[in-house]
Amino acid sequence: PVQNGQNLRSPICCIMGHVDAGKTKLLDCIRGTRVQEGEAGGITQQIGATYFPAENIRERTKELKADAKLNVPGLLVIDTPGHESFTKLRSRGSGLCDLAILVVDLMHGLEPQTIESLNLLKSGNTDFVIALNKVDRLYGWETYPNAPIRKAIRQQSKDVMIEFNMRLTQVITQFKEQGLNTELYYKNKEMGETYNIVPTSAISGEGIPDLLLLLVQWAQKTMIKRLTYSEKVQCTILEVKVDEGHGTTIDVVLVNGVLHEGDQIVVGGMQGPIVTSIRALLTPHPMREFRVKGTYLHHKEIKAAQCIKIAAQGLDHAIPGASLYVVGSNDDIEVIGKSTMAY
Numbered sequence: 001p002v003q004n005g006q007n008l009r010s011p012i013c014c015i016m017g018h019v020d021a022g023k024t025k026l027l028d029c030i031r032g033t034r035v036q037e038g039e040a041g042g043i044t045q046q047i048g049a050t051y052f053p054a055e056n057i058r059e060r061t062k063e064l065k066a067d068a069k070l071n072v073p074g075l076l077v078i079d080t081p082g083h084e085s086f087t088k089l090r091s092r093g094s095g096l097c098d099l100a101i102l103v104v105d106l107m108h109g110l111e112p113q114t115i116e117s118l119n120l121l122k123s124g125n126t127d128f129v130i131a132l133n134k135v136d137r138l139y140g141w142e143t144y145p146n147a148p149i150r151k152a153i154r155q156q157s158k159d160v161m162i163e164f165n166m167r168l169t170q171v172i173t174q175f176k177e178q179g180l181n182t183e184l185y186y187k188n189k190e191m192g193e194t195y196n197i198v199p200t201s202a203i204s205g206e207g208i209p210d211l212l213l214l215l216v217q218w219a220q221k222t223m224i225k226r227l228t229y230s231e232k233v234q235c236t237i238l239e240v241k242v243d244e245g246h247g248t249t250i251d252v253v254l255v256n257g258v259l260h261e262g263d264q265i266v267v268g269g270m271q272g273p274i275v276t277s278i279r280a281l282l283t284p285h286p287m288r289e290f291r292v293k294g295t296y297l298h299h300k301e302i303k304a305a306q307c308i309k310i311a312a313q314g315l316d317h318a319i320p321g322a323s324l325y326v327v328g329s330n331d332d333i334e335v336i337g338k339s340t341m342a343y
């Protein structure tokens with residue numbers, strides 16, 4: 001929908017950080033789901049994706065009485081694994097996103113995969129917000145479920161504040177050692193040069209409104225050009241999966257453009273380009289994690305940005321990370337085929 005004369009697509013936001021920093025739990029808290037509890041060993045082992053419509057973000061941030069309008073249709077959040085063995089997935093996730101949340105465990109500070117994630121974001125020139133998570137673990141923390149962080153912080157005892165400030169200062173110093181200026185977002189006077197820190201709890205939800213609002217406002221303020229919707233299909237394969245009832249499917253992130261049922265597509269394959277046509281376009285319900293098996297919504301057409309499962313024939317050898325092209329009536333399939341292989 002064209003809002004305020006702007007035709008923006010949803011920003012794609014990647015959530016990154018060290019194993020067990022609370023990435024999936026933060027998303028569970030926003031979705032109202034329990035995905036993390038169902039993970040083997042409590043460890044994320046695949047890339048995930050969740051679509052948050054603007055109305056849910058509006059609802060979740062209303063206590064902040066934000067006067068700024070939400071001009072984006074929603075937010076697509078890509079969950080990545082923090083375990084050290086999944087560097088490739090972190091890199092694939094960070095390569096796809098417009099902006100990111102870097103999650104740091106307040107009790108642990110910067111850890112090896114925090115720094116690895118940070119370097120991926122730096123090398124991709126990707127802007128990010130730091131979620132300083134697990135504030136509820138401060139000794140004596142009084143819980144204010146889903147409250148804006150300043151409201152929650154104001155209610156804490158002096159001892160809690162002393163511990164919070166000490167740990168915050170340590171984290172700011174650790175970022176400094178990585179060459180980065182960081183500051184609590186509501187004290188940050190140099191937005192754009194100094195990175196924003198939002199204290200959060202994925203268990204009780206403090207700081208979640210702040211995190212969501214900051215992400216959306218930041219994207220709308222600084223990324224208008226990048227987020228202006230373009231008809232030209234820009235689409236990347238995340239995973240190739242066998243799905244009961246659908247055969248081999250590809251999970252894709254559609255960054256720009258529209259896909260239709262029946263579209264002829266070309267995707268990168270291990271034995272060369274695969275030419276096929278879309279049999280079904282599937283997504284989970286909004287606010288539901290893509291990688292968790294549930295009921296799919298079937299779409300006749302779907303507009304970017306979205307994470308979509310595509311069912312089609314001949315996808316067995318499709319390559320994660322490769323591009324997907326839609327064949328137009330004037331296109332030369334051989335030429336398109338070559339470009340799918342250049343990922």
Ligand code: GTP
Nearest residue numbers: 019020021022023024025043044082134201202203
């Ligand atoms: P990987 O995906 O495996 O890298 O981990 P993750 O960053 O997604 O962390 P996850 O959501 O799996 O959380 C790890 C553990 O920390 C779980 O036991 C969570 O319940 C716990 N946890 C996450 N966030 C918080 C928080 O804000 N407060 C507290 N007290 N515990 C948290």
Ligand code: MG
Nearest residue numbers: 023024043044
């Ligand atoms: Mg996780």
Ligand code: NA
Nearest residue numbers: 020042043044
């Ligand atoms: Na985990």
